[in-house]
Amino acid sequence: MRVLWFTNTSSCYSNGTANCYNGGGWISSLEREMWKRPDVDMAVCFYFSGIDRPKKEVQDKTTYYLLPRPKKSWKYAVKTIFEAPERSTWEHEKLAIPALVDVVNDFRPDVIQVFGSENIYGLVAKHVSVPVVLHIQGILTTCLNAFLPPFMSWRMFLWQDVSVRRLLHRFSDRIAWRRNSVTERRMIRSVQHYMGHSVWDRRVTHLLNPQARYYSCGEILRECFYDPACERRLPVRPVFVTTISSQHYKGLDLVLKTAQALHNVREDFEWLVFGDVNPKLTERVFHVKHSDVNVRLMGVATAEQIKAALLSATAYVHPSYIDNASNSLCEAQLLGVTSVATYVGGIPSVVEDGVTGFLVPANDPFQMACLMNFLSEHAERNVAMGKVARDVAMRRHDKSAIVERVMEIYAEMLSKPEK
Numbered sequence: 001m002r003v004l005w006f007t008n009t010s011s012c013y014s015n016g017t018a019n020c021y022n023g024g025g026w027i028s029s030l031e032r033e034m035w036k037r038p039d040v041d042m043a044v045c046f047y048f049s050g051i052d053r054p055k056k057e058v059q060d061k062t063t064y065y066l067l068p069r070p071k072k073s074w075k076y077a078v079k080t081i082f083e084a085p086e087r088s089t090w091e092h093e094k095l096a097i098p099a100l101v102d103v104v105n106d107f108r109p110d111v112i113q114v115f116g117s118e119n120i121y122g123l124v125a126k127h128v129s130v131p132v133v134l135h136i137q138g139i140l141t142t143c144l145n146a147f148l149p150p151f152m153s154w155r156m157f158l159w160q161d162v163s164v165r166r167l168l169h170r171f172s173d174r175i176a177w178r179r180n181s182v183t184e185r186r187m188i189r190s191v192q193h194y195m196g197h198s199v200w201d202r203r204v205t206h207l208l209n210p211q212a213r214y215y216s217c218g219e220i221l222r223e224c225f226y227d228p229a230c231e232r233r234l235p236v237r238p239v240f241v242t243t244i245s246s247q248h249y250k251g252l253d254l255v256l257k258t259a260q261a262l263h264n265v266r267e268d269f270e271w272l273v274f275g276d277v278n279p280k281l282t283e284r285v286f287h288v289k290h291s292d293v294n295v296r297l298m299g300v301a302t303a304e305q306i307k308a309a310l311l312s313a314t315a316y317v318h319p320s321y322i323d324n325a326s327n328s329l330c331e332a333q334l335l336g337v338t339s340v341a342t343y344v345g346g347i348p349s350v351v352e353d354g355v356t357g358f359l360v361p362a363n364d365p366f367q368m369a370c371l372m373n374f375l376s377e378h379a380e381r382n383v384a385m386g387k388v389a390r391d392v393a394m395r396r397h398d399k400s401a402i403v404e405r406v407m408e409i410y411a412e413m414l415s416k417p418e419k
Contacts, residue, residue, distance in 0.1 A: 001039060001041070001111065001407075001410060002040075002041045002043075002107065002109045002110045002111075003040055003041065003042055003043070003110065003111050003113065004043045004045065004103070004104065004107050004109035004111070004112045004113070004130075005031075005043070005044045005112075005113050005115060006100070006112070006114045006115065006119075006121035006124070007027055007044055007045070007115045007116075008046065008118055009028070009046065010044075010046055010064075011027050011028045011031050011044050011046070011062075012031045012044075012059070012060065012062065013044065013046075013057075013062075013064045013066070014059065025221075025303065026220055026221055027115055029220040029221060029222055029223060029399075030219070030220045030402070030406070031062065033220060033399050033400075033402075033403045034403065035060065035061045035062070036403075037403070037407070040407075041063075042062040042063070043065065043103075043107045043109065044062055044063075044065070045065035045066075045067065045100070045103045045121075046064075046066065046067070047068070047069050047119070048067065048068070049069075051066060051067075053068060054066065054067050054102070054103075063107065065103045065106075065107070067099050067100075070092075070095040070096045070099070079091065080175060080179070081175060085178045085179045085181075085182040088179045089179050089180075089182045089183040089186060092120060092183065093120065093123050093183070096120045097120070097123060097124060097127055100121060100124045101128060104124065104128050104130060109130055110130070110410075110414060111131055111410045111413060111414065112124065112128070112131070112133070113132075113133050113134075113135060114133070114135065114191070115137060116136075116137035116138070117136070117137070117138075117139060117184045117187055117188065118137070118138070118140060118180065118184075119180075120183060120187075122134050122184075122187035122188075122190070122191050123183070123186065123187050123190060125190045125191045125192070126190045131414065132191055132192075132193065133191070133193035133195055133215075133409065133410075134187070134188070134191045134193070134195070135194075135195040135196070135217070136194060136197075136201040136324065137324060138322075138324050139201065139204050139324075140177065140180055140181045141184055141185060141208075142204065142322050142345070143177075143247070144177050144178070146249045146321040146322040146344075147249050148248050148249070149249070149251070149253045149254070149282075149321060149363070150363055151285060151286070152253070152281070152282075152285050154174070156285060157174075157248070158170050158171060160280070160281040185208060188205065188209050188212075189208065189209050191212065192211070192213060193212065193213050193215070194212055194213065194214045194215065195214075195215050195216075195217040195406075195409060196214060196216065196217070196324075197216065197218055197324070197325050197346070198324055198325045198347075198348075198350070199346065199348070199349050200324065200345045200346035201324055201346055202214050202216075213413075213416075215405075215409045217402065217405050217406060218396050218397055218398070218401070218402045218405070219327065219330075219397065219402065220397060220399050220402050221327060221330060221397050222303045222331065224303050225331045225335060226334060226397075230311060230336075231311070232310075232311050232312075232336045232337060232383070233312050234312075234314060234379055234382065234383065235312050235313070237268050237269065237270065238266075238268065238269040238270070238314045238372075238376035239270050239271075239272065239309075239312065239313045239314055240272070240313060240314055240315055240316075240317050240372060241272050241274070241306075241309050241310055241313045241317070241332070241337075242255060242272070242274070242275075242317045242319060243273075243274040243306060243328040244273065244274075244275045245275050245276060245277070246275070246277055246278060248281075249320065249321045250319070250321075251318075251320045251321055251342070252273070252279060252319075253282050253285070253286050254319035254342070254362075254363060254368070255271065255273060255290075255317070256279075256282060256283065256286055256288040256290060256295065257286060257288065257365035258317075258365040258368045258369045258372070259271055259288075259290075259293035259294060259369075260288050260293045260365070261365045261366050261369040262369040262373060263292075263293045263294060266373065267294070269294055269314075270296060271293075271295045271296065272309055272313075273290075273295060273296065273297050273298060274298045274300070275298075275300065276299070277297060279297065306328075306331070307331075307335065310332050310335050310337050311335055311337075313332075314376050314382070315337065315338050315339060315357075315375045315376075315382070316328075316333075316337045316338070316339045317340050317368070317372065318342060319341075320342055320344060320345075320347075321342070321363070322344050322345050323342075323345045323346065323347055324345055324346040325346040325347065325349050325350045326346075326347065326350075329341060329351070330393055330397065333356065333357075334390060334397065335390065336383075336386040336387055336389060337386055338357050338358075338382050338385040338386040339356070339357035339358070340357060340360065340368055340371045340372055340375070341357060341360070342359070342360060342361070342362045342368075343359040343360060343361055344362050350393075350396070352392075355388055356388050356389035356392055357389060358371040358375075
């Protein structure tokens with residue numbers, strides 16, 4: 001079977017330089033497992049910086065298609081600013097799709113899998129006869145709805161500093177989010193096959209495209225988190241770990257408010273926050289400085305560094321306002337770490353409240369602080385919940401079972417005509 005993937009990351013492709021960004025690691029993990037299948041010929045296509053023309057390269061057992069991002073004239077950029085998002089998304093499609101179709105025609109796949117709806121790749125389904133399945137990672141439309149936390153306005157977000165360059169970047173970012181959300185809804189109406197791993201993404205997909213076929217399928221996590229020799233050790237002084245990215249809907253404000261609430265009842269804790277977060281606007285809006293409430297911003301870290309922190313943590317804390325079944329949270333579960341997470345999106349599909357962790361409503365810092373304090377004071381319950389979480393996560397993220405499921409989905413897509 002010839003399988004073509006469109007991805008937001010370069011997956012296993014190597015150009016001889018280190019990549020400090022660790023997102024999307026589960027895609028490369030799945031690709032490595034797919035190499036073990038003698039009945040699969042793999043190709044992966046993605047946008048790649050630093051090139052001005054398409055590039056095709058074979059590495060290991062995969063054919064990689066590297067594409068430059070579509071060149072946009074100043075006239076196109078101006079139209080994007082002033083046009084309605086609905087019109088802009090059609091212009092974007094006309095600009096980007098021909099290169100994607102060229103890749104399909106060159107590789108001649110039996111099946112196409114698109115990872116995520118964040119990019120325009122999924123619209124290729126309208127232009128080719130090959131069956132396309134979209135793997136839901138997150139859904140932009142729901143993220144845009146929760147983009148800013150309570151008490152933060154778009155005016156605050158856009159005008160947070162006096163730098164003209166950064167103001168234009170944020171303004172462009174907002175326009176892109178609006179346009180891409182419209183593109184996503186068009187994409188979901190066009191694609192007829194979906195893979196997902198939570199009740200939430202099944203429901204949202206069904207709402208946007210009731211006629212689509214949905215297939216449940218787990219995700220393979222980064223290799224180091226499967227290590228059976230890992231041993232969790234609870235710290236004497238409570239330590240909490242969070243991994244988030246820079247978007248405000250990931251909940252940095254909830255981290256600060258929860259840390260403040262916890263700091264009011266105990267000061268002997270530390271909260272390690274990994275990721276490319278910038279706290280300046282959040283601290284100014286909510287009047288809490290991270291250094292005053294025992295929060296340490298650790299920056300972007302490797303999988304091994306995060307793993308080491310988790311193995312000596314009291315709990316993993318997930319503060320997002322919207323999310324699918326977060327892989328960062330699932331990695332913590334694989335290590336047997338109990339979690340405290342917001343009851344949003346697909347998170348209830350991976351955290352069973354009171355069994356593998358605790359769930360709290362979004363923007364409830366007091367209940368979150370209470371449960372973090374509970375886990376720090378009840379070591380036996382904490383360890384027991386963590387062991388259950390690990391057992392459940394090991395089954396959910398079983399590599400062999402996931403590869404078999406992916407192949408089953410491909411076969412079913414080929415056996416059933418499009419609706």
